[in-house]
Amino acid sequence: MTDEPLLRVSALSKFYGSRVGCENVTFDLWPGEVLAVVGESGSGKTTLLNCLSTRLLPSSGTASYRMRDGQWRELYRMSEAERRFLMRTDWGFVHQNPADGLRMTVSAGANVGERLMAVGDRHYGRIRATAVDWLSRVEIDEDRIDDEPRAFSGGMRQRLQIARNLVTSPRLVFMDEPTGGLDVSVQARLLDLLRGLVTDLGLAAIVVTHDLAVARLLSQRMMVMKDGRVVESGLTDRVLDDPRAPYTQLLVSSILQV
Amino acid sequence: MTDIATYNFAYLDEQTKRMIRRAILKGIAIPGYQVPFASREMPMPYGWGTGGVQVTASIIGPDDVLKVIDQGADDTTNAVSIRAFFKKVANVAVTTETAKATIIQTRHRIPEHPLNADQVLVFQVPIPEPLRFLEPRETETRKMHALEEYGLMHVKLYEDIARHGRIATTYAYPVKVEGRYVMDPSPTPKFDNPKMHRSPALQLFGAGREKRIYAVPPFTDVVSLDFEDHPFEVQTFDQPCALCGAGNVYLDEVILDDHGGHMFVCSDTDHCEKRRADGHHGHLAPETHLALEAKEPAE
Numbered sequence: 001m002t003d004e005p006l007l008r009v010s011a012l013s014k015f016y017g018s019r020v021g022c023e024n025v026t027f028d029l030w031p032g033e034v035l036a037v038v039g040e041s042g043s044g045k046t047t048l049l050n051c052l053s054t055r056l057l058p059s060s061g062t063a064s065y066r067m068r069d070g071q072w073r074e075l076y077r078m079s080e081a082e083r084r085f086l087m088r089t090d091w092g093f094v095h096q097n098p099a100d101g102l103r104m105t106v107s108a109g110a111n112v113g114e115r116l117m118a119v120g121d122r123h124y125g126r127i128r129a130t131a132v133d134w135l136s137r138v139e140i141d142e143d144r145i146d147d148e149p150r151a152f153s154g155g156m157r158q159r160l161q162i163a164r165n166l167v168t169s170p171r172l173v174f175m176d177e178p179t180g181g182l183d184v185s186v187q188a189r190l191l192d193l194l195r196g197l198v199t200d201l202g203l204a205a206i207v208v209t210h211d212l213a214v215a216r217l218l219s220q221r222m223m224v225m226k227d228g229r230v231v232e233s234g235l236t237d238r239v240l241d242d243p244r245a246p247y248t249q250l251l252v253s254s255i256l257q258v
Numbered sequence: 259m260t261d262i263a264t265y266n267f268a269y270l271d272e273q274t275k276r277m278i279r280r281a282i283l284k285g286i287a288i289p290g291y292q293v294p295f296a297s298r299e300m301p302m303p304y305g306w307g308t309g310g311v312q313v314t315a316s317i318i319g320p321d322d323v324l325k326v327i328d329q330g331a332d333d334t335t336n337a338v339s340i341r342a343f344f345k346k347v348a349n350v351a352v353t354t355e356t357a358k359a360t361i362i363q364t365r366h367r368i369p370e371h372p373l374n375a376d377q378v379l380v381f382q383v384p385i386p387e388p389l390r391f392l393e394p395r396e397t398e399t400r401k402m403h404a405l406e407e408y409g410l411m412h413v414k415l416y417e418d419i420a421r422h423g424r425i426a427t428t429y430a431y432p433v434k435v436e437g438r439y440v441m442d443p444s445p446t447p448k449f450d451n452p453k454m455h456r457s458p459a460l461q462l463f464g465a466g467r468e469k470r471i472y473a474v475p476p477f478t479d480v481v482s483l484d485f486e487d488h489p490f491e492v493q494t495f496d497q498p499c500a501l502c503g504a505g506n507v508y509l510d511e512v513i514l515d516d517h518g519g520h521m522f523v524c525s526d527t528d529h530c531e532k533r534r535a536d537g538h539h540g541h542l543a544p545e546t547h548l549a550l551e552a553k554e555p556a557e
Contacts, residue, residue: 081405106413107420107421109416114409114410117413118407118410120409122412122485128420146421
């Protein structure tokens with residue numbers, strides 16, 4: 001690991017008119033680190049994620065990203081072309097609803113291969129071999145490669161979306177409730193898979209979730225948000241086992257024990 | 259000329275022609291770029307060539323000689339009525355001979371006879387956006403053109419190979435123009451794509467319903483997209499034209515009877531007639547039959 005962070009976020013705020021989306025968020029993300037952002041609905045988690053992934057422009061604040069060549073670039077000063085290029089090479093975005101992140105009308109293989117073709121790969125055999133490899137890494141049978149994602153179950157679609165994002169070996173992946181809408185056994189399998197991939201590939205990830213169990217399993221560090229502000233942040237185990245802010249205590253104590 | 263006094267020359271008013279010419283000039287300046295224009299209502303339904311007719315009406319002059327083809331043929335409804343339209347509203351000379359025409363309006367073919375620098379080819383285009391069926395949002399496709407994000411076009415070709423084992427797209431085969439814009443060559447068979455490459459004739463594309471004009475200037479690179487291990491190929495035919503015996507031309511299948519009888523003939527009717535007039539005969543040409551009957555002794 002290097003001694004420099006991958007992403008530096010400083011005093012990031014997003015207002016929708018007079019309403020607060022998120023306010024004054026500051027943190028560093030290190031290579032290979034998984035940061036969980038937790039909080040209840042409407043606490044600004046997704047707004048923050050959309051700002052960081054440049055899908056939304058913030059009202060104020062800065063975010064800098066260390067490119068592969070070691071140069072620091074200010075995200076909101078990059079041209080749209082550069083941002084979109086970053087988005088499909090060095091970054092990934094896993095949507096809560098796989099239909100938002102997949103092309104539902106083309107085959108699974110083409111979904112995985114799209115990013116490769118977008119960065120200029122023009123060899124069908126190679127693209128297909130890579131797609132086969134990635135499908136097997138996310139536990140999708142090779143013989144489903146020519147099926148459309150419409151024919152896939154929810155869990156398979158989510159795994160396909162992950163494969164599609166990871167095929168260009170990004171260094172940073174944004175995930176918005178990656179396990180939302182899946183039943184618990186499928187969730188467990190997906191989390192297991194994600195944890196393995198993140199460790200194997202040394203990915204840095206920012207995971208937005210309202211599920212503390214997801215944060216516990218995947219992340220090393222977490223931030224708790226309420227009303228657009230970060231109320232507590234720290235190592236995941238510390239925050240969950242010894243919550244200090246009153247809101248975090250409430251959140252941790254609301255987990256149903258089975 | 260008195261009989262056309264009720265029309266402006268070539269039907270459109272001068273301001274409209276001016277507007278369309280500006281769009282054409284912009285299209286020529288940026289090869290392959292789709293220029294929006296204020297498409298007018300024409301006295302024919304959308305899908306019958308309203309875009310092509312507006313382009314032709316804007317560039318035609320009294321000295322021009324017009325040829326109109328529909329799937330290569332000069333004698334089908336669309337071709338005949340557009341030709342009659344311009345004969346009436348512009349009083350121009352019309353022809354069916356490719357070599358004699360100065361403007362050729364075409365629906366989905368490029369003539370077999372090589373074009374020259376004094377000719378203009380006007381295409382009728384139904385859907386100008388090559389990315390349309392992959393990305394339905396116009397705002398997004400425009401952005402993709404602007405940022406040269408054409409990976410998606412190869413996704414379509416990938417799908418073809420995955421499903422059919424080869425690139426099965428046979429018409430409207432996407433091309434890259436002058437190394438920059440990906441363009442839909444209109445639903446011409448991919449057989450005609452190589453003819454667009456560095457063609458001496460100016461090629462103009464008009465889409466009336468979609469309100470877009472684009473152009474390929476003379477001697478511009480037009481390269482069909484493909485994969486390294488699945489290169490672009492044009493259609494090939496096992497047999498020559500049944501009437502004129504021509505090989506290396508695009509053939510149409512014609513059904514002869516209801517017992518499965520069929521023949522393949524040139525889709526370019528002018529080319530076929532020319533060859534037959536020059537004495538070439540295919541195996542189903544009437545001349546061949548007469549010659550055979552003369553040889554066989556009567557029983």
